[in-house]
Amino acid sequence: MSRASSRPPRFGSPPPSRPPRPPRPRRPRRPARASRRPAPPNWRPSSSRCATTTCAPAYRRRSQQEIERRALDAHALLLRDWLEVVDSVDRALALDQGAELREGLRAVLDQMQGVLKRHGAERIDAEGQPFDPNLHEAISTVTSADHAPNVVVHVARAGWRLADRVLRPAQVVVAKAPEEVSHGGDRDA
Template sequence: MHSENPTPDASASADVPDLDTDDLANELEQLRAALAGVREEALRERADLDNQRKRLARDLEQARRFANEKLLSQLLPVLDSLEAGLKAAGDSAGPLRDGLELTLRQLLKVGEDNGLAQLDPEGQAFDPEWHQAISQLESPDASPGTVLQVFQKGYALHDRLLRPALVVVAAG
């Protein structure tokens, strides 16, 4: 029994097609271009993920800063009522007035601790972004566009307007 075994060199040469160096160089260039494209795409996706992460962090920070906006907005009429009560009490000293002042100061402190700022623009220049003019009056003592009187104080939360101040402005 005699078996024929082809030589290893003969079988290897039969499986490998003849490739010239130009074909190999072209294939290498195509692979390099594909690799560069994949790298560029990976960098772009990484940048997109980084931008998305930054956007989510910014949105989360905004949500934290303004999470109590609704509650503070609902407290504004309470602040107005306390100020009206103090105005109605006049200059008379007494425990009721002292209690109202203390309560008002405490509420304003809580608001300030949470980013609430009171807008009391009397004597300042009228700013339509922060003030709402309800009337104009001639005033020889004030320059035109100056807030003469504040009917209702305004409030801002972290530089975002919650309620504009209702004001009377000097005409001119």
Template sequence: MSTRSQQPDPVPEGAVPDPEQELPAAEGRERAEPPPEPGPDAATGPDTHEQDTTARALAELEDRWRRALADLDNLRKRHARELERERAAERARTATTLLPVIDNLELALAHAEAAPGAIVEGVKAVRDQAVDAFARLGYERHSETGVPFDPARHEVVSVVEDPEAEPGTVVQVLRPGYGDADRQLRPVAVVVAKRE
């Protein structure tokens, strides 16, 4: 038997030593002391005054958030009401502009039997009145021939050979257009001269 004192097995590198096992003082390690006892404030946590201040600030922010949501909801409802009111007013203005056209059509129909020849003149006058009403609403009538084809204003229905017309110009209007390129009810339906 050997007389050597029994030494504990060396702890592998990176392993955590057992705190119960005392290491020899020769290795330069001392036993770890237990952590200090918690102070009197440790059990109660942070200061109560600080908690109250935080709770009040949180309640104030939540109140402001709820008020902002309510204001936004009220704004949406008010905007929807105003938008519908504006739409109704615009429809009424448009209908008021077209009422004289309907009145004159009814007058023309009432006098059609009495003076059949005058009906054509009456219908032309009513048409001119309707065109004028559209112009006052911002939709000018366009039915010009001899102008260069413009894809923003014209819709080509047909292309024909016309020796008297410049190629790419409007030679016939099949259906007038109303409005300009940026505010257009419909384009002018045209026949265009062929390009050679």
């Protein structure tokens, strides 16, 4: 065999001369369901793996959880907006004003807080509680001999939660232990 015939053909060169293959004999086609098992009664043709009834309960459960999560997100967004209004009225009450204005603001604030509670929002009690970073946001610390360390001494802005979700953490001032004063004569050399 010559060297030229062992090389693969180049682009544009004539194909090597080989005898054509005889066509393969075709198998006779069977009817579609003649030799197959019958489909189960709950089978539906689909490209989805969860089209059968065995996956349907899990799919329904996940869908329901997703719907509930989205509803809770929308609810939380509305309540966060209301919290700003409640804070403004709360700050206005803290100012020194006339008794009638103070009474009116107190009534409005009580009504707003009632609406928040009816919608599932609940105020986070923080003062006197141990500091919890999941519920509280420390804005300051204060040295205090009267309080245990890491206890909330003052609430600057109330925190709120909806079900098990924190809408807004409480902004708090946290107590820290007083530092001990060291005397110069107790040094170890």
